[in-house]
Amino acid sequence: MPHTANDPKKQSWISVKQDSDFPIQNIPFGVFLTRDDVITIGTRIGDKAIDLGALHQLGYFENIPLTDDIFLQDSLNDFISDGKKTWRLVRNRISELFEKNNQELQNNKEHCKIVLFDLDEIEMQLPVQIGDYTDFYSSKEHATNVGTMFRDPNNALLPNWLHIPVGYHGRSSSIIPSGIPVRRPMGQTLPLGSSEPVYGPSQRVDFELEMAFITTDANLLGEPIPVDEAEDYIFGMVLFNDWSARDIQKWEYVPLGPFLAKNFASSMSPWIVTIDALEPFRVKGPEQNPEPLAYLKSSGKKSFDINLEVDLIPENGEALTITKSNFKYMYWNMAQQLAHHTVNGCKVNSGDMMASGTISGPTPDSYGSMLELTWAGKNPIKLKDGSERKFIEDGDTITMRGYCKNKDYRIGFGEVSSKLLPPFDPKKGKKS
Amino acid sequence: MPHTANDPKKQSWISVKQDSDFPIQNIPFGVFLTRDDVITIGTRIGDKAIDLGALHQLGYFENIPLTDDIFLQDSLNDFISDGKKTWRLVRNRISELFEKNNQELQNNKEHCKIVLFDLDEIEMQLPVQIGDYTDFYSSKEHATNVGTMFRDPNNALLPNWLHIPVGYHGRSSSIIPSGIPVRRPMGQTLPLGSSEPVYGPSQRVDFELEMAFITTDANLLGEPIPVDEAEDYIFGMVLFNDWSARDIQKWEYVPLGPFLAKNFASSMSPWIVTIDALEPFRVKGPEQNPEPLAYLKSSGKKSFDINLEVDLIPENGEALTITKSNFKYMYWNMAQQLAHHTVNGCKVNSGDMMASGTISGPTPDSYGSMLELTWAGKNPIKLKDGSERKFIEDGDTITMRGYCKNKDYRIGFGEVSSKLLPPFDPKKGKKS
Numbered sequence: 093m094p095h096t097a098n099d100p101k102k103q104s105w106i107s108v109k110q111d112s113d114f115p116i117q118n119i120p121f122g123v124f125l126t127r128d129d130v131i132t133i134g135t136r137i138g139d140k141a142i143d144l145g146a147l148h149q150l151g152y153f154e155n156i157p158l159t160d161d162i163f164l165q166d167s168l169n170d171f172i173s174d175g176k177k178t179w180r181l182v183r184n185r186i187s188e189l190f191e192k193n194n195q196e197l198q199n200n201k202e203h204c205k206i207v208l209f210d211l212d213e214i215e216m217q218l219p220v221q222i223g224d225y226t227d228f229y230s231s232k233e234h235a236t237n238v239g240t241m242f243r244d245p246n247n248a249l250l251p252n253w254l255h256i257p258v259g260y261h262g263r264s265s266s267i268i269p270s271g272i273p274v275r276r277p278m279g280q281t282l283p284l285g286s287s288e289p290v291y292g293p294s295q296r297v298d299f300e301l302e303m304a305f306i307t308t309d310a311n312l313l314g315e316p317i318p319v320d321e322a323e324d325y326i327f328g329m330v331l332f333n334d335w336s337a338r339d340i341q342k343w344e345y346v347p348l349g350p351f352l353a354k355n356f357a358s359s360m361s362p363w364i365v366t367i368d369a370l371e372p373f374r375v376k377g378p379e380q381n382p383e384p385l386a387y388l389k390s391s392g393k394k395s396f397d398i399n400l401e402v403d404l405i406p407e408n409g410e411a412l413t414i415t416k417s418n419f420k421y422m423y424w425n426m427a428q429q430l431a432h433h434t435v436n437g438c439k440v441n442s443g444d445m446m447a448s449g450t451i452s453g454p455t456p457d458s459y460g461s462m463l464e465l466t467w468a469g470k471n472p473i474k475l476k477d478g479s480e481r482k483f484i485e486d487g488d489t490i491t492m493r494g495y496c497k498n499k500d501y502r503i504g505f506g507e508v509s510s511k512l513l514p515p516f517d518p519k520k521g522k523k524s
Numbered sequence: 525m526p527h528t529a530n531d532p533k534k535q536s537w538i539s540v541k542q543d544s545d546f547p548i549q550n551i552p553f554g555v556f557l558t559r560d561d562v563i564t565i566g567t568r569i570g571d572k573a574i575d576l577g578a579l580h581q582l583g584y585f586e587n588i589p590l591t592d593d594i595f596l597q598d599s600l601n602d603f604i605s606d607g608k609k610t611w612r613l614v615r616n617r618i619s620e621l622f623e624k625n626n627q628e629l630q631n632n633k634e635h636c637k638i639v640l641f642d643l644d645e646i647e648m649q650l651p652v653q654i655g656d657y658t659d660f661y662s663s664k665e666h667a668t669n670v671g672t673m674f675r676d677p678n679n680a681l682l683p684n685w686l687h688i689p690v691g692y693h694g695r696s697s698s699i700i701p702s703g704i705p706v707r708r709p710m711g712q713t714l715p716l717g718s719s720e721p722v723y724g725p726s727q728r729v730d731f732e733l734e735m736a737f738i739t740t741d742a743n744l745l746g747e748p749i750p751v752d753e754a755e756d757y758i759f760g761m762v763l764f765n766d767w768s769a770r771d772i773q774k775w776e777y778v779p780l781g782p783f784l785a786k787n788f789a790s791s792m793s794p795w796i797v798t799i800d801a802l803e804p805f806r807v808k809g810p811e812q813n814p815e816p817l818a819y820l821k822s823s824g825k826k827s828f829d830i831n832l833e834v835d836l837i838p839e840n841g842e843a844l845t846i847t848k849s850n851f852k853y854m855y856w857n858m859a860q861q862l863a864h865h866t867v868n869g870c871k872v873n874s875g876d877m878m879a880s881g882t883i884s885g886p887t888p889d890s891y892g893s894m895l896e897l898t899w900a901g902k903n904p905i906k907l908k909d910g911s912e913r914k915f916i917e918d919g920d921t922i923t924m925r926g927y928c929k930n931k932d933y934r935i936g937f938g939e940v941s942s943k944l945l946p947p948f949d950p951k952k953g954k955k956s
Contacts, residue, residue, distance in 0.1 A: 223655075223696060223697055224695055224696050224697050229780060250778050250779060251714075251719075252714075252721070252775055252776060252778065255712065255721045256712055256721075256775075256776060258776065258779075258780055258783075259780065259783055260692070260693070260780035260781050260783055261692070261693035261694055261695055261783065261787070262693055263656055263693055263870060264655060264656050264696075265655055265656050265745075265870070265871040265872065265873050265876070266745060266870055266871055268745065274746075275746035275869050277867075277868035277869055278748065278867055278868060278869070279867055279868050280687065280688055280817060280867070282683075282684075287683075289684070289687045289688075289817065290817075291817045291818065291819055291867075294868075313697075313698060313700065313789065314706075314707035314788075314789075314945075314948050315948055316710065316948065316950070318950075337868070340868070343684055343688075344684060344688060344690065345779070345780075345781075346682050346684065347682060347690075347777070347781070348661060348690055348691065348692035348777075348781040348782065349692050349777075349779070349780040349781020349782075350780065350781075351690075351691055351692055351693065352864070352865070352867065352868045352870065355693070355868070355870045356746075356868040356869050356870055357745065357746075357869075385712060385721065385722075385723045386723065387710075387723055432784070433784070435709075435710055435711055435712070435723075435784065436709035436710060436711050436726075436769070436772070436784045436787070436788040437707050437709055437710070437788050437789075437948055438695060438697070438698055438784065438787045438788055439697040439698055440697065441697050444697070513746075516746050516747055516748065516869055518748070518750075
């Protein structure tokens with residue numbers, strides 16, 4: 093019974109608001125610092141964070157084969173490494189324990205005091221130690237928009253795009269959890285019409301609306317993961333803002349791809365929603381034509397109906413939702429991405445992260461970046477205070493939300509939110 | 525006295541052959557598994573490996589502020605994180621302890637038995653846990669050769685090349701130590717003249733002669749490392765074979781750069797030679813014209829005179845040295861690479877690795893890849909057994925060596941050597 097935790101009738105003894113992202117059917121995994129400055133792995137129901145390290149010490153997981161310290165860690169890597177069977181046992185047990193009619197923990201006030209936290213008593217951390225991070229480029233709409241703007245509208249997609257989930261390696265060290273502000277990057281750019289590059293702050297800082305999946309140990313070096321097994325190695329998903337500096341990117345990216353334009357920061361939502369929790373929201377992805385080569389061929393519902401939206405909030409100003417997209421628009425699915433990534437034997441480890449690339453929908457109000465929404469600055473976005481944005485300005489906050497919804501409940505990702513700060517000022521000292 | 529360990533007159537009570545890469549002036553750092561299946565950090569003099577974990581437990585580093593278990597680890601990351609001052613204290617102390625006239629350890633037979641190993645009693649491991657790995661593209665000769673072959677001989681260098689040390693992110697999980705064989709990658713390629721890609725083993729597996737440097741924690745996210753401080757954050761260097769699949773690369777690399785063509789394996793030499801040991805071999809790099817922007821401007825001897833050579837050894841056959849190059853040919857130096865990498869605030873951690881890119885010299889016998897040596901297969905290399913090579917064949921071993929030499933002594937890197945195996949056969953089972 094892998095999915096008893098998804099029973100739509102199930103309710104928790106923890107109160108859950110109607111529109112909460114975190115009903116008892118979600119049970120995401122994250123890492124947080126508690127009011128006692130202890131770091132632990134936890135989950136969330138409604139507006140309560142649950143300390144799994146403490147729950148385990150108190151004996152609530154005694155029938156599941158887990159090491160004693162599996163949840164008393166600063167990352168989920170070891171738990172993820174335990175594999176899908178264990179993830180399910182733990183998620184189902186949490187579901188059982190917090191179910192309305194279960195008295196085991198509910199009536200033990202002392203234990204409840206130890207394991208339950210209000211959200212303002214905890215500080216969410218990066219949930220995984222990310223060994224390697226890959227960014228794909230799997231939205232056909234996004235690739236077409238970019239190709240149209242910068243290359244040839246009649247041949248917007250490059251010849252390889254429909255045959256391979258194009259991707260590239262990114263920088264793990266600059267991935268930060270929601271809430272941490274981001275500095276406008278300095279860098280080298282080539283001013284329009286000039287042949288001499290200049291050094292200065294990027295003038296075209298952008299967000300990219302993405303989602304990312306987190307893997308478990310999947311293979312040995314030299315061995316591929318077949319496309320029809322690939323999903324077994326995906327633990328869950330998060331929201332991902334792949335901050336970008338378009339002017340730096342334009343100058344640096346030939347011939348080896350984006351580098352400093354991307355590695356100054358990427359922000360992720362802190363709760364990893366498991367693939368199991370997303371099961372009820374499976375959908376087919378777009379039809380693939382031409383048919384992919386055999387090692388990439390997948391069938392059935394391999395995508396997920398996840399509503400996505402992005403707010404831009406100016407400093408001391410009012411939020412404006414600037415785009416609404418959906419994960420289901422992705423042309424290449426996660427199983428195909430992982431199969432392609434390992435077709436050459438590339439090793440995938442527990443805690444590795446693979447992002448989707450910008451998720452643009454078919455209509456202009458569903459594009460996943462300022463670059464596309466303003467069409468490279470030609471059509472600025474008007475904010476509620478009357479000011480305009482071509483790209484992101486200092487003091488602006490970008491907040492992304494994502495959720496699935498059916499007639500029974502809503503499974504959400506919470507948010508990834510971060511503010512853009514002015515560039516680093518070396519005069520203020522190295523560690524300012 | 526940072527460099528007492530470099531005293532050319534110094535000799536060790538461990539015998540060192542005339543042409544050894546590891547005289548007492550080297551003192552590289554590595555990680556090995558001992559005959560007792562213990563993993564430890566160590567160094568090497570002549571043909572003896574020295575267990576630093578045991579030396580420390582026996583009290584030989586008592587005047588240096590080190591944690592008790594700093595050398596009893598499976599990676600150098602924590603030691604490297606201790607910073608340059610500590611690296612120097614440890615290196616100087618090792619130099620003192622193994623100096624001919626020092627009796628402290630030399631006459632303690634019992635201690636010697638504990639800390640000294642013959643090379644066949646140990647198994648070298650990856651010396652660092654590599655968080656992020658970046659590959660630069662900093663040899664002007666290499667970039668010119670590639671640009672001439674694939675683009676336009678009259679405009680071989682792209683417009684950005686002389687202004688920025690072009691680089692891209694690679695995959696940490698596929699970096700392996702010398703001695704581990706590599707499988708020919710499977711993948712997708714576009715046959716010449718066809719518009720339909722195919723799946724199969726790469727037909728153009730290549731080596732890339734590179735060196736890489738390993739960093740310490742250098743900055744906070746959002747803060748740049750100034751070019752004139754950058755060298756302080758470089759622990760040392762290794763030889764690096766960045767295995768490449770040219771046909772996969774050609775099809776996949778636009779617009780986001782090389783991906784599966786590179787991430788199936790990269791091999792590194794296991795002993796990290798410190799920058800301190802390389803000091804006597806500093807040289808100026810090539811003149812840079814146009815002058816780099818201020819944040820990239822460096823002066824003085826910022827390169828190193830490191831002789832490099834590559835052997836191709838066919839299965840059961842005789843080795844042929846197929847190229848001789850030198851690290852000093854690199855147009856962009858390591859300080860410039862690190863300053864550029866962090867100009868946008870990208871965070872650099874202890875154990876991160878940055879490779880040079882293929883190091884080609886000015887003459888055809890100094891090119892750093894088969895692609896260049898055979899000019900994309902047009903001029904095959906003739907081996908001693910009469911057979912020819914356009915690219916690397918199954919069963920071939922590629923061995924790279926590197927060393928510095930002056931009138932007093934030689935500081936070497938040992939070698940990085942690995943054999944190319946046939947592609948993975950799924951019929952033999954997943955974990956074959």
